[in-house]
Amino acid sequence: MKKLSFTSKEIQKMLPHKFPFLLLDKCYDIEPGVRGIGVKNFTINEWFFQGHFPANPIVPGVLIIESLAQLTAIVYLSKIFAQDEIGTNQKTFSEVDLEKVAEKVGYLVKVDVKFVSPVSPGEQILLHAEIFKKVGSLSYVKVMAKVGNRPIAEGRLIVSERE
Amino acid sequence: MGIEEVKKYIEKRKKLLHEVKELIIERLGLDLIPEEIDDDSPLFGMGLGLDSVDALDLVVGVEDKFGVQIGEGELLAFRSVNSLVDYILNKEGGNEDGTQE
Numbered sequence: 001m002k003k004l005s006f007t008s009k010e011i012q013k014m015l016p017h018k019f020p021f022l023l024l025d026k027c028y029d030i031e032p033g034v035r036g037i038g039v040k041n042f043t044i045n046e047w048f049f050q051g052h053f054p055a056n057p058i059v060p061g062v063l064i065i066e067s068l069a070q071l072t073a074i075v076y077l078s079k080i081f082a083q084d085e086i087g088t089n090q091k092t093f094s095e096v097d098l099e100k101v102a103e104k105v106g107y108l109v110k111v112d113v114k115f116v117s118p119v120s121p122g123e124q125i126l127l128h129a130e131i132f133k134k135v136g137s138l139s140y141v142k143v144m145a146k147v148g149n150r151p152i153a154e155g156r157l158i159v160s161e162r163e
Numbered sequence: 164m165g166i167e168e169v170k171k172y173i174e175k176r177k178k179l180l181h182e183v184k185e186l187i188i189e190r191l192g193l194d195l196i197p198e199e200i201d202d203d204s205p206l207f208g209m210g211l212g213l214d215s216v217d218a219l220d221l222v223v224g225v226e227d228k229f230g231v232q233i234g235e236g237e238l239l240a241f242r243s244v245n246s247l248v249d250y251i252l253n254k255e256g257g258n259e260d261g262t263q264e
Contacts, residue, residue, distance in 0.1 A: 109216050110216050110220065132223065133219065133222065133223055135215075135218065135235060136215065136235075138216060138219045140220070140222075158216055
């Protein structure tokens with residue numbers, strides 16, 4: 001199956017999340033239902049740096065988790081673009097009912113993530129999510145974030161999908 | 164099956180029961196020691212009271228630790244610690260009564 005990429009505009013159509021809680025700028029190498037890579041840039045102008053912390057701006061770990069969860073949602077939502085398992089008849093954005101897509105986003109259900117290094121304004125995190133196992137509507141996802149080669153976070157999430 | 168084989172099987176089963184309980188406690192962060200988990204107590208519902216999220220976490224943990232692949236239709240194996248140990252032993256090529264193929 002061909003790997004998919006989504007621009008910010010497309011992500012905004014697929015996810016119900018909006019400002020100030022849309023934490024994914026773009027994504028690529030998306031294998032629907034399996035894995036994908038995402039990017040989130042951090043600028044000093046983010047709403048949370050004012051308070052976290054005034055003397056020392058650091059990206060809150062929980063928001064990195066949220067970015068990873070949003071990437072995971074894109075990974076499972078993008079299954080709608082694959083018409084069959086072989087992927088010979090991939091649909092395009094105009095062919096897919098996008099309102100139906102965002103409806104399928106479920107919840108973050110369990111988090112077990114370790115933070116290795118803080119992220120500062122001006123840095124770009126690269127996010128990795130891989131759906132390792134799915135039982136019913138729950139997916140077990142291995143996640144990882146880094147800035148360049150510097151590891152930032154790694155661990156696992158369990159998320160739910162609305163079927 | 165000779166006495167020696169039966170003894171070996173019992174030892175193996177005891178060890179597995181303990182390892183499974185340790186896995187459950189560690190993976191799900193339970194505040195228990197293995198001795199406090201009954202072999203036959205239901206894992207979900209009235210026994211340990213685990214839920215579907217714990218179930219998925221446990222499935223992945225069991226697959227990882229014991230090298231088995233659990234299919235969606237095989238989740239009944241998680242009814243209790245005993246049934247899980249039976250499942251693992253079966254998958255390893257033996258039968259429930261310990262006889263080998």
